[in-house]
Amino acid sequence: SAVISQKPSRDICQRGTSLTIQCQVDSQVTMMFWYRQQPGQSLTLIATANQGSEATYESGFVIDKFPISRPNLTFSTLTVSNMSPEDSSIYLCSVARGVNTGELFFGEGSRLTVL
Amino acid sequence: GENVEQHPSTLSVQEGDSAVIKCTYSDSASNYFPWYKQELGKRPQLIIDIRSNVGEKKDQRIAVTLNKTAKHFSLHITETQPEDSAVYFCAASRRNNDMRFGAGTRLTVKP
Numbered sequence: 001s002a003v004i005s006q007k008p009s010r011d012i013c014q015r016g017t018s019l020t021i022q023c024q025v026d027s028q029v030t031m032m033f034w035y036r037q038q039p040g041q042s043l044t045l046i047a048t049a050n051q052g053s054e055a056t057y058e059s060g061f062v063i064d065k066f067p068i069s070r071p072n073l074t075f076s077t078l079t080v081s082n083m084s085p086e087d088s089s090i091y092l093c094s095v096a097r098g099v100n101t102g103e104l105f106f107g108e109g110s111r112l113t114v115l
Numbered sequence: 116g117e118n119v120e121q122h123p124s125t126l127s128v129q130e131g132d133s134a135v136i137k138c139t140y141s142d143s144a145s146n147y148f149p150w151y152k153q154e155l156g157k158r159p160q161l162i163i164d165i166r167s168n169v170g171e172k173k174d175q176r177i178a179v180t181l182n183k184t185a186k187h188f189s190l191h192i193t194e195t196q197p198e199d200s201a202v203y204f205c206a207a208s209r210r211n212n213d214m215r216f217g218a219g220t221r222l223t224v225k226p
Contacts, residue, residue, distance in 0.1 A: 041219075042204060042216045042218045042219050043159065043204065045214070045215075059116075103149065103161060104149070105161070106158040106160075107158060108158050
């Protein structure tokens, strides 16, 4: 399985600020994804990070709020912009084991608290 | 899009008993059904999965069954142990980028 490193692991942020989360994978992967897990809730897909092109966002998520970069096949960033307390969540980076195999591996997550 | 429902939301069993968690999905084109275990403060980890061309899969104390006609699948844990206590998520997908997760089941195994 891929080794996925995320940072920061946790942070406390002020309302109105932005924070960028980094995801580093130890091998090249075709597909990388960003999920959000609100406290006590399930995992919701934010977007698919595409290498060399804009991310593909799910319904309810927009680029202005969650800009994503994917400069190469091992790295991606997710920015949470203009944060409010409702953005307090765990944000998880995920990679697919292969193309169309379905199996996903998750990073440790980044726990954000917005005051 | 795909909608996955999961029941029960909480489940408490005595150590040694069996636990069953059930999920239904809406998209008949879904063909991959994984189960993830998430311990408190940890990342979700894949524990077992099944593809649509298989009706049942077993790995030691855990098994998953799939009924494509009824569009439901279940996780079975036998001889439960306290370390099985966690939140379990089912999911369904057609491709990597459309995996939808159930709401989760908090399993507590009482010693």
